[in-house]
Structures are given as C-alpha cells and as structure tokens.
Amino acid sequence: MALKPLALGGVEFLSDPGLSPRGSGADYALLAEWTFRTASVEGELLTLSVPAGFVTDLASVPRLPFAYWAFGNRARRAAILHDWLYTEGWEREWADSVFYAAMLAEGVAPATAWAMWLAVRVGGAAYYREAGTSSVHPETEREAP
Secondary structure, eight states, X not given: OOOXXXXXXXXXXXXXXXXXXXXXXXXXXXXXXXXEEEEOTXXXXXXXXXXXXXXXXXXXXXXXXXXXHHHXXXXXXXXXXXXXXXXXXXXXXXXXXXXXXXXXXXXXXXXXXXHHHHHHHHHHHHHHHHTTOOSBOTTTOSBOO
C-alpha cells in the first residue's frame, strides 16, 4: 500500500500490534513493544515505540447502530497509536493529525478517516485534558513536535 512521504505527515507501521483482551473485553493490552515511524511538524523523522502492556480501548465508537456500522472496528492500529500519543502527552493537534495519517496508511477511505478525525477533534479534548498532559514529552523532556 502506498504511503505519503513521512515528511508530509505519513505513518509507517514497522510491525503489527499483538493484542490481548483485558477484563470484560472492552480494553486490550499490547503483548509486545510496537514501533511505527512518522514525521514531526518540522519534518523530523520520528521512530516511536508503544511499550508492551500499554492498555487501549481501540477506537471509542458509540454503540449507536449507524455510528458503529460506519466506524466500528476500523483503524485499530491508528487507534492504538492515537491513545498512546494522548497518554504520553504529545501535542494534541499533532496527535490527531498522526491519527488521520495512520488511518490512511491502514487503507481507511479518506472520507471515513476524515469523519473519525473530526470525531476526535470534537470529542477528544475532554479526554486529553483529563489526562493532565503538558507540552513537554515525559520521556525525552523536550517539547512535543
């Protein structure tokens, strides 16, 4: 599958994430470290790894019949990546743009990817604020891209 050049905001998955359900099955844990590449806002190539054990709910799609039919169980890798970027405190607008690029890399139709991106732009702010994130990345102690 063709990807946009990473310097223009594409995402490259270097492996597939292994997942294991947790509890009631609404949450999943990564079985091993999962690595991907993308570009920062400045165009710097970033290789980032989501650690083994990271817990995600994948894409939080409302269980309303139409919404789930249209958007449910799509873009699982993009959803894991997005959850991790929010959890780690990367800048929200950039994290949302990486989510969109990751959906395109997974082969999600552009219109569907745009609708899911819009949903996180509208609904993600409350979660992002609750996470207590800052503009400094906790592992590198540098400003998020």
